[in-house]
Amino acid sequence: MVDVPIALQFVSVSFSYPALDVLEDVSFHFHSGEFIALVGPNGSGKTTLLKLILGLEQPQKGAITLLGQNPKKSSSLIGYVPQHASYDPTFPITVQEVVRMGMVASTGRGQRKQELEQALWALEQVELAHLASRSYSDLSGGQRRRVLVARALCAKPSMLILDEPAANMDKESERRLYATLANLKGETTILIVTHDMRQVSDLTDRVFCIDAHKQGKVGRTVVQHALEDYEDGTKRILHDVRLSGDQCQKEGLDG
Numbered sequence: 001m002v003d004v005p006i007a008l009q010f011v012s013v014s015f016s017y018p019a020l021d022v023l024e025d026v027s028f029h030f031h032s033g034e035f036i037a038l039v040g041p042n043g044s045g046k047t048t049l050l051k052l053i054l055g056l057e058q059p060q061k062g063a064i065t066l067l068g069q070n071p072k073k074s075s076s077l078i079g080y081v082p083q084h085a086s087y088d089p090t091f092p093i094t095v096q097e098v099v100r101m102g103m104v105a106s107t108g109r110g111q112r113k114q115e116l117e118q119a120l121w122a123l124e125q126v127e128l129a130h131l132a133s134r135s136y137s138d139l140s141g142g143q144r145r146r147v148l149v150a151r152a153l154c155a156k157p158s159m160l161i162l163d164e165p166a167a168n169m170d171k172e173s174e175r176r177l178y179a180t181l182a183n184l185k186g187e188t189t190i191l192i193v194t195h196d197m198r199q200v201s202d203l204t205d206r207v208f209c210i211d212a213h214k215q216g217k218v219g220r221t222v223v224q225h226a227l228e229d230y231e232d233g234t235k236r237i238l239h240d241v242r243l244s245g246d247q248c249q250k251e252g253l254d255g
């Protein structure tokens, strides 16, 4: 496992908006193939951290490496599943067409057949291939979220980032979504961002919390906490057990 490459690394990163220090002296990393949860209370800086990962904002201090490069260069290797995707319900678009949007940048004309096959493959991953020709607006909220996962998977990303994936979902939709993610675990690096500070999915290898400020600092930092298995199949975040943000779960994985 020593050779598993680092997927994302923050080294002493600080970021402020003009009148607000959000993140200060943040260092953590995780490896390819890991299933990572990033949690933080409302307003703590989760979206800001995602923007930094996706290269949409630049840190004032420190360095971020995503898949071995500056995030601006590697963000095309990321499949991003937003919390909400705005759409016009009167616009007649099928499920398959929504999924194919995930490939707009990667394929040119004349590759329609390959695009269709890839879209179908992505829909199979989320167990919705049977709805490929259905209108997107006819789907339930939970099904739409899984279509967005398929859209992100379509371009075969190296890392999947999901923002509050189970927000407003019923239990059954949530179970199906996590069953999809369980199938992807290990093959794709997965980062899930949520504001639930108590627990994470049992698929989670490690959890990073956007936490209180380090002494003498104004912005928040990121701390790795230990996890404990709950009886209901989730994992509880042990806030009183802090691990170094650079401590890997597996012996010998570090570096």
Ligand SMILES: Nc1ncnc2c1ncn2[C@@H]1O[C@H](COP(=O)(O)OP(=O)(O)OP(=O)(O)O)[C@@H](O)[C@H]1O
Pocket: 017, 018, 020, 022, 040, 041, 042, 043, 044, 045, 046, 047, 048, 049, 195
């Ligand atoms: N463009 C901006 N300019 C100035 N301040 C901002 C900007 N975007 C966010 N903030 C502030 O930065 C802090 C962190 O915001 P951010 O959206 O990253 O938090 P969050 O953890 O994603 O919150 P939530 O869970 O509510 O979505 C908040 O205090 C927010 O008001």
